[in-house]
C-alpha cells in the first residue's frame with residue numbers, strides 16, 4: 001500500500017465520524033476499480049446515464065456502494081430505482097412526490113438526503129431552510145423514502161473558512177430537525193478544497209473528487 005497516495009492520506013486524516021465518498025464523475029471506470037482495490041467502497045456519480053454505464057462495467061465489484069450526488073431530473077427516476085444506496089441531491093417537494101410514486105409502484109425504499117441551499121443562491125438547487133418545516137411535517141406522505149440527513153454545497157468561490165460558516169449552519173439545521181425526525185443523522189458536506197473544515201463542523205460524508213482522481217476530463221456534452 002502506497003502511504004503517500006492522497007487516498008491513504010485522506011483516510012488517515014479522517015475522524016471516525018466521517019466517511020469518504022469518492023466522487024468519480026467524468027472519470028473512467030478503471031480509476032474506480034483501482035481505488036476499490038485499495039479498499040474504497042463508497043463512490044458517487046452526478047449523471048444518471050454515466051453512472052448506470054459504470055455500474056454495468058463494474059458489476060464484479062460486489063461490495064461497492066453507489067451514491068448519486070447530481071441533480072435528479074424527474075424523467076430519470078425510473079432508471080435509478082434500486083440503483084443507488086443513497087441519493088444526496090433531493091432538492092424539491094415535487095421530486096419527493098415523484099420519487100415516492102415510482103418507488104411504491106415497485107415496492108422499493110430509498111435512502112435520501114435533502115440538499116439545502118443555505119446561501120440561497122438563485123442559480124443553485126435545493127431547499128431553502130424555511131422549506132424544511134413542510135418536508136418534515138409531511139414525511140408520512142412519502143413512506144418509501146427514508147430521509148437520513150442533509151447535504152449542502154457552499155458558494156463555489158468560498159475559501160475553506162468561508163465554507164465553515166455554511167457547514168456550521170447545516171449542522172445547526174440538522175440538529176434542529178433531528179428533534180422532530182430522529183433518523184436525520186447524516187451531514188454530507190465538504191469537497192477537495194474544504195473537507196478538513198467540514199469534518200471539524202461534523203460532516204459524516206465528505207465528497208472528494210479532484211484530490212483523489214486528479215483533474216476531471218471535460219464533459220462529453
Ligand SMILES: *Cc1c(COP(=O)(O)O)cnc(C)c1O
Nearest residue numbers: 023069191192207208209210211
Ligand atoms: C463534483 C462534485 C464534488 C467533488 O468536488 P471536488 O472538488 O472534485 O472534490 C462534490 N460534490 C458534488 C455535488 C459534486 O458535484
